[in-house]
Amino acid sequence: MIEVSSFSKRYGRHTAVDALSFSVPPGQLFGLLGSNGAGKTTTIRALVGLTRPSSGHVSVNGHDVWKTPVVAKSSFGYIPDRPHLYGKLTGRETLRFVAGLRKVPDAETEIDRWLEYFRLSDFGNELTETYSHGMRQKLTIITALLPRPPVLIVDEPMVGLDPHAARQVRELFRAHADAGNTVLLTTHSLPLAEAVCDRLVVLDRGRVLGAGSMDDLRSQTGTVKGGVSGDSLERVFFRLLDEERARAEQEPGTSLRPPA
Numbered sequence: 001m002i003e004v005s006s007f008s009k010r011y012g013r014h015t016a017v018d019a020l021s022f023s024v025p026p027g028q029l030f031g032l033l034g035s036n037g038a039g040k041t042t043t044i045r046a047l048v049g050l051t052r053p054s055s056g057h058v059s060v061n062g063h064d065v066w067k068t069p070v071v072a073k074s075s076f077g078y079i080p081d082r083p084h085l086y087g088k089l090t091g092r093e094t095l096r097f098v099a100g101l102r103k104v105p106d107a108e109t110e111i112d113r114w115l116e117y118f119r120l121s122d123f124g125n126e127l128t129e130t131y132s133h134g135m136r137q138k139l140t141i142i143t144a145l146l147p148r149p150p151v152l153i154v155d156e157p158m159v160g161l162d163p164h165a166a167r168q169v170r171e172l173f174r175a176h177a178d179a180g181n182t183v184l185l186t187t188h189s190l191p192l193a194e195a196v197c198d199r200l201v202v203l204d205r206g207r208v209l210g211a212g213s214m215d216d217l218r219s220q221t222g223t224v225k226g227g228v229s230g231d232s233l234e235r236v237f238f239r240l241l242d243e244e245r246a247r248a249e250q251e252p253g254t255s256l257r258p259p260a
């Protein structure tokens, strides 16, 4: 379970996220979408204990991440947008380190299984500093999933993955949610979000433009009422942004037209 309640983050006079609320129950895969700078990573960083909320609350598995950080952090796996690995450890040493910290039962068998799954078995004894970006990303995904966390928090998972790995990861996230866990991901891939997410929030400049299931978003944007039932998330997404742009254009001193 993830709960974000009236979460705001301000940097000086700039509001990165403005009173955002949503919750994700067990068994659901929830997508956080939005343009560059919308506030997705800021929200994720608050949820994993890296960015302190200016106001509001964030909790994971029933634990406030900022009041009871240790117990909250023991309940989730986190895949950041840029993998952070110790370059002087091998892939296998990295996984043993995580397995030890998180007390993973039958760790060696699990590690073998995961390395095999991502075609990393031949590289398990190589230093991670020699890994390609995609290999680093795969190892980071394994570190998050190895302890089978009840909550998985993922920031831009597909960057650098080949198409085969991207499909594996998509299936893993879906299966993790279907097994009764909670999954939150941010992505710029609208086809990915449409394919796997049960519910979505679309953010723009820290504010919610739309929220709900695909059907909720279609009706919110009038794509069903307009007779385009079954419309894609891409169309819904751009309609939400266009509406926001039109509203912003009404505000004095605001122009979102391209420079001449």
Ligand SMILES: Nc1ncnc2c1ncn2[C@@H]1O[C@H](COP(=O)(O)OP(=O)(O)OP(=O)(O)O)[C@@H](O)[C@H]1O
Residues within 6 Å of the ligand: 011, 016, 034, 035, 036, 037, 038, 039, 040, 041, 042, 043
């Ligand atoms: N440490 C920081 N100091 C100042 N401003 C920040 C900081 N971190 C983020 N911001 C600002 O907060 C806003 C939201 O940034 P954030 O990284 O959450 O966006 P995002 O939705 O993840 O974007 P992208 O899709 O480009 O990764 C941006 O305007 C950004 O400049």
